[in-house]
Amino acid sequence: MKKKKILIRIGSLRHGGAEKVLVTFLKNLPPDLYEIDLLLNLYSGKYLADVPNFVNVLYLNKGEMITTNRLQDLPKKAYRKVFQGILKKFSSILYSKILKGKKYDIEFAAIHGFRDEILNSPLKNSKKIVWIHNDLRKTHFHNYTDNEIRKFFGFDKIMVISQHIQKDFESLAKNEDEKSRIVRVYNPLDTEEILQKAGREKQEVPNAVPVFVSVGTVFPQKGFDRLLKVHQKLLEEGFNHRLKIVGDGYDFENIKKLKSDLGVVDTAYMTGFTDNPYPHFRNADFFVLSSRYEGFPTVLFEAITLKKKIIATEVSGVSEMLENGKLGLIVENSEQGIYDGMKKALENPESFDKYLENMKGYQMPFTLEKSVQHIQKIIDNL
Incomplete structure (x- = not known):
């Protein structure tokens, strides 16, 4: 059976919930079914060590996240921002140079912040998935409007992690096809x-x-x-x-x-x-x-x-x-x-x-195995 080629994008593997969930998912995937490239903006984070060996980790920059505005840090911080901005705007450079011209069956935004990077991919035939981990109406950096949320319907599947987010997206779907793209998943938890x-x-x-x-x-x-x-x-x-x-x-x-x-x-x-x-x-x-x-x-x-x-x-x-x-x-x-x-x-x-x-008497509404299998099924059916 031919392995599905998948590109997954996320900022880094720092100590966050979405990062932990992604790595837990990868650790529990059968390696013989998928060929996965994990592209990080920044090669850093405590979960790097947990990424399974069959996943090929690529990156745009290396080193720790710069969270201060100290004078000595500004050149490196500016370089990273400009470099990532160029690759976002001119995606063909990223795909030809860093990704070596590889063709993917599926391109996967592991967090909502990579919406535009995946939707602007030069690979028009790949299927595209996004994993929404937050209520987009109330994010710290950017509260999304209806029009901004509507852009996510460019994905073939929109994975959401709560009923609240699911209902919000469904209220903006214009037809049954769009509504069918929204799927509620439980985060894998061990x-x-x-x-x-x-x-x-x-x-x-x-x-x-x-x-x-x-x-x-x-x-x-x-x-x-x-x-x-x-x-x-x-x-x-x-x-x-x-x-x-x-x-x-x-x-x-x-x-x-x-x-x-x-x-x-x-x-x-x-x-x-x-x-x-x-x-x-x-x-x-x-x-x-x-x-x-x-x-x-x-x-x-x-x-x-x-x-x-x-x-x-x-x-x-x-x-x-x-x-x-x-x-x-x-x-x-x-x-x-x-x-x-x-x-x-x-x-x-x-x-x-x-x-x-x-x-x-409480029973978890999911198991690790069921959560992973559910997401696998979404991937396999695209």
């Missing part, structure tokens, strides 16, 4: 790996005071600034507790400075990068999702897998994942909402016992 990694470090004694943990890439979408302000307010009101933020990202130094400005250095802890966040999950009393927006926050399934008491802002995917509040406390998407949820946890922790009870 629950066995989560349980195994969580068990590596044992918690010897219960926490002296309640500990809240939040896990994610440190940038504005995740709302860690709101979380720190709520933490400070509750401390001022006499609610003794600790906060742990697990993750790294370009906003890390800003959040670290805010922690200092708020005077909560001794009660709020930032771990920075870790390749195993799961012991932090397990050793906390409560998990908080403080996000301003999401697509389908996989981190909630990780919290459910580890049977955590959950507080989550009402963003895309949360009601669906927490079964409309059956598996965790859903709060208003605001600083006040986060405050109300954390205060309830501190004043009335036993009110969260019902969520743990409901988790006992």
Whole structure:
């Protein structure tokens, strides 16, 4: 059987949800069926080491992401931007030089930000797929209008990760053909790996005071600034507790400075990068999702897998994942909402016992194997 030739594009393999999901998917694909080129804008990120050997990794630039505007970094930062801009505008150069004139059966934008790069491909006969991980109405850098979202209908398949995003796209479809291009997929999640990694470090004694943990890439979408302000307010009101933020990202130094400005250095802890966040999950009393927006926050399934008491802002995917509040406390998407949820946890922790009870009989709506097979089927049927 002839292998399908696939080009996948993503910015890097840094510590983000979409990057993790992509690598989990690749690790669980049968290597004898596909010939995959993974093209990165920047050859960097913790998930590089996890890419399976049968995937050919290509890149436009090498080195770490530059998140500052220090004078000595500006030439390299400018070069990368100009180089990537030229290859985006003149795609024939990219395809002839870096991709060596290779013809692909499928071209795959692993995140929505590569929409134009894939749709402007000089390969007119390839089938094209995009994987939408976020609510495009509320992204940090660019809130998409109806006209902007309509451009995604240039793809043969639009994979979306929540009912909320699916309904948004379906409302803009002009006919049944366009509607049929939208397909809801569950992100591949390796629950066995989560349980195994969580068990590596044992918690010897219960926490002296309640500990809240939040896990994610440190940038504005995740709302860690709101979380720190709520933490400070509750401390001022006499609610003794600790906060742990697990993750790294370009906003890390800003959040670290805010922690200092708020005077909560001794009660709020930032771990920075870790390749195993799961012991932090397990050793906390409560998990908080403080996000301003999401697509389908996989981190909630990780919290459910580890049977955590959950507080989550009402963003895309949360009601669906927490079964409309059956598996965790859903709060208003605001600083006040986060405050109300954390205060309830501190004043009335036993009110969260019902969520743990409901988790006992909970079955994940997917398995790793089923998720991978579903995406494979989409690819194979194009």
